[in-house]
Amino acid sequence: MTILVVSGTGTEIGKTVVTAAVAAAARGCRVAVLKPAQTGLRPGEPGDASEVVRLAGGHVTAVELARFPEPLAPATAARRAGLAPVRPYEVAEAAEKLATEHDLVLVEGAGGLLVRFDDEGATLADAARLLAAPVLVVAQAGLGTLNVTALTAEALRARGLTCLGVVVGSMPAEPDLAARCNVDDLPVAAGAPLLGAVPAGAGALAPADFRARAASWLAPELGGVRTWTTGG
Template structure:
């Protein structure tokens, strides 16, 4: 296996934090891992330059090499990719994504591909979305979900949708797990496994201002402590 696709139950569930953490964790294990964001909506600016904010977070743990494409399509509005691409008159081309993915694959042990939004997001139209891209890349997925109320429903729906598309799910990572969880939150990991039939391979703690602090080694160590890397890359 040379690639893993990181998807989530929704936007803002913490896919970028998890992708950054996994990049750090695998590198720490001497696995030459690289993060890759094929499609980014919600560009930020640095002077006249547009930047992909998720890639900028990756850079806190990963130094890219010359000519490495860590992002293929970048759009200014934070809209669904198919709409952002249409408004920009710059359609998403899966062949470009596949070329960039394979280029990274040739020079790294593992490519960590982060999706845009949730799993059911369309990339071109109703016929071609994130699942179709994953099938073309021929890689397994992990599902990132949140720890709080609603996670059972969101995680189960995402898992069943992925299975209906024939995707290979390696496991589920619960992000933002609080220091003092309620009884309901404590119950969620075991019940997620029961209702989906998929293992929870990581419970990542809630860290205040995590994106600002993710470059700190002690924060990274705290975040990755509860992830079973062997179940992802054995």
């Protein structure tokens, strides 16, 4: 698994922190994080890729293909800014080039799997298909997550893509009943294993603490040490 695509079931669910945790757990590896489209930031402001480097460490290379100032879907943000959109083949070419120089390339999407990159309807799924890369789905912990996770997994299957597994992007310190039950139910909804749960607020940890703890949040398939079974 040289290239792994990381997609959320929506926005603001912990996708960047999960990407950082996977990068941090890849000790001894050369890791690159590729952000095809960063929206909502001006030039010079730190983006998601640089946040992964900050949390995960200096063994991570950050690459951003395009940046659009308004916090919108990439296609809309590009159009409103009068800038060229990101095309799936550009994402695939960049990831493949990084893979020649790194042991692991993490391609972090923007929002959900089918958010449009351009006005022709290209998405992160199209880039994943060009790469023949598995997709890691980052999901919410609580009520409502099963439906959007099932829809994301169904969209992957319809495109012949592999769902490597699901990671909960922000698990509350005191999960409610829905979040506790979802530990068991998310793998069923996704048709793929639960591969981790990152604690809420993990992104606010000191980087050294984040790196020391990252492996404890993830399953061995992602370089972690925790075996996730039914019942958590």
